[in-house]
Structures are given as C-alpha cells and as structure tokens.
Amino acid sequence: MAAASARNPHLDRLADETVDHRFKGLPPDAAGRTAGALAADRRNLFTGGFTTPVLALSADRLEHNLAVMEAYTERHGLAFAPHGKTSMAPQLFARQLARGAWGTTFALPHQARVARAFGMPRIFLANELVDAAALRWLAGELDADPDFRFLCYVDSERGVALMDEALRAAGARRPVEVVVELGAGEGARTGARTAAECAAVADAVARTGTLRLAGVAGYEGEVPGAHPRAVTAWLERLTELAVEFDRAGRFAGLDEIVVSAGGSAWFDAVAEVFARLPELSAPALKLLRSGAYVSHDDGHYRELTPFNRVPDEGGLRAAFTLWAQVVSRPEPGQAFLNAGKRDAAYDLHLPQVHAVRAADGTERGGEGLAVTALSDQHTWVRTEPGVRLEVGEWVGLGMSHPCTIFDKWQLIPLVEEDGTVTDLIRTFF
DSSP states (O other), X not given: OHHHHHHOGGGHHHHXXXXXXXXXTSOGGGTTSBHHHHHHHTOBTTTSSOOSSEEEEEHHHHHHHHHHHHHHHHHTTOEEOOBTTTTXXXXXXXXXXXTTOOOEEXXXXXXXXXXXXTTOOEEEEEEEOOOHHHHHHHHHHHHHOTTOEEEEEEOOHHHHHHHHHHHHHTTOOSOEEEEEEBOOSTXXXXXXXXXXXXXXXXXXXXXXXXXXXEEEEOOGGGSTTOOHHHHHHHHHHHHHHHHHHHHTXXXXXXXXXXXXXXXXXXXXXXXXXXXXXXXXXXOEEEEXXXXXXGTOOSSHHHHHOGGGTOGGGOOOOOOEEEEEEEEEEEETTEEEESOOXXXXXXXXXXXXXXXXXXXXSOEEEOTTEEEEEEXXXXXXXXXXXXXOOOTTOEXXXXXXXXXXXXXXXXXXXXXOTTSBEEEEEEOOO
C-alpha cells in the first residue's frame, strides 16, 4: 500500500487495517498483522500461505490499462472521470488521479461518501440525487471544503424541486452544480427524452437558488439496439443540446461548460463526436466516464472494447485471475473447484479456464477444460478425454464483467508476474 499512500495520505489507514477472518484468501498465519505489513512481506501468492479461492489482480496489467487510457484521453482532448462503482477501491481511484484523471464518477450517494472519506476532490454523480439525507450530507461537504467539486444529473422538474427543497432545508450555502441528462431514447434508462423536456428542466434549475446549471450529459450505452450509427446520432443530439443551451444564454457566466458521456463500449464514438463540438461561450470540459478499463475482463468487455475497432489506438489486458483448487474428481469427465457464485463473476458469462498450476509450480494451459456451471461454492469443470487434472492442483479462471468481479472481494492481492504480492487492494461495496 506504500505506493498509493505516497500519493494520498488518506489511504494510510488502509495499510493499518488488521488482517483477520473477514478477508478470504489471505494467509491464516497473517491474522492479527496489518495489511501494510503483509504487503511488505512480498509473499508469493502460490507458496506464501494464501488459501483458495483467492482473487489476484495483476500489477503489470493494471498499470498497462491505466497508461493506455491516460494516453487515449490526452490524445483526444478528453477530461477523464472513470466510473468508480466498478472497483469501489480508493487505492485505484488514487492511481487513476495520478494518471491524469479529472475526478471519479459514481452512481450512488454512499459511493460518493466512500470517495470523500479518502479525499476525492472531484465527483461526478451519474444520477439524479433526490435523497434529502444525502443532499444534507452533500451540502455539508461543499460548505466545509471550498475546493471540493461535485456535479450530478437532473432529468425532471420534479427532481429539481426535490433537490431545491432539501438543500434549502439543509441551509446549503454553495449551489450544487448539475448537468441536464439527455435520455438515450424511448425505452432507455434515465434522462429527459426530448430537447424541449431538457430545456424545461434547465429552466427549473434556473429558478432555484440552490442549483447551478453546468452543462449536459448522458450515457450512450443505453441507446436502444446500440450500433455505431445510432450511438453517433445520439451523441450528436447531446452536443447539439449543448450548443442550443449556450445560444439561449443558459451557460452565461460559467468558466467552463461540461459535456459528458462515455461508457466502456463506445468511447471511440464519444471522442469522435466530441472532437466536432463547436466552440462555445466558455471552454468545454469534454468529460469521459469509462470505468471497466481499469481491470478489463475476459468476456463482455473483451468483446465490446472500442480498441477492437481502433487497434492502432491501444489495447487493454484482462487483469484478474481467480485461483481455485481442484477438490474433487468424482468421474473421468468431471472436476469440481472450491470457488463458486460467492467468489466468481457469473452474471454475464461463466468463467474460463486459463491455466492449471501443479504442485511443483509448473503451469500448463487450460485446453480441454471448460466451466459448465457454478454452485454457491463449487465450479463445475468438464474435462475432455485424456486431459490431466488432479485433486489439489490450482486452476486459474478468467472472468467476465469487472463490476461483479470486484464486488465479491474486500481485500485483493496485487500480484507481479512471478506471483509476488506487492499490495492489497481494499474495496468498499
């Protein structure tokens, strides 16, 4: 934890957290020591007492992914607020900031509270915030720290009224910056559906003294039946809305105008359309919010990443491996591992066998082995005839969907290529 702590003193207390029964996969003989002390031991994941199942985050691949997106956003003139709900790991937020991120995106108030507890200076909440208790907390944060910047969606006049009422009741002194969310179309998720509805929401904001219109935003990943032309057309609607609002004087007096979009599947389209945004009355903060890149994956985002379309721009590497152990070989074609739904992501795809590690430390590929199902605490593995797999061997699994990989593990070993554990990444779900 030393490297992250050097960048953010708020992280120091994570290194002081006691390692005990709360954290699965960690060495039993480390119980009672601190996470920082365990990381300083530089134990080997395979020989240092870690128990299976254990999730490993590749240090090299993590750094590769951070560098790739830093370079991509700089090259395209984009500010970057990666979605923190992917990892909910303040140590990774700090690494993203160190790699040039403007701030971090979140979806829910409790996620923003975690970020603030670890000193996050800028937060973009990609949701309309109408919870009175959360708004009271937010008002206190803004009043206490003049350097803290917070933006969130608004998509309805009713939402604006609820925010205004709660902020007035809280005695808020600083206005909350908001961006009008343009919905991605009929049947999509949140957001005002038409330009006229967006204008009505903006007018409602202007009538309050507690909110300040800062720009426009949305999420292109919700475009129904998303394909390149449809996504581009929606992004053009978003930039046109920014231009229309600016012409109408809605952004008068702003130092910058926020225009934000961008999940992990279409950031190439965001970059292309945002590059064509006409000059506005103030500089545009073109804010990208892609989050899954930090670990990438071996399924959903491997298939969807825009780098498949623009390979010359870079590429991401799957950084997670779930190591489980063969605990049963009851039939020639069937094996069972000691990891299951409590440990592995399975909401989009089943895990894939990548490697098998024998007792002598040698590794071989996962050819001829396939995961067919997950129970709560078992992985069902089909073994083809002639494929060797023995009880006690470790099996490395790749998984799909970063968001549901991170959320099953509270303390994740950060591992070098030779198996050396250099840090422990704490999550807060």
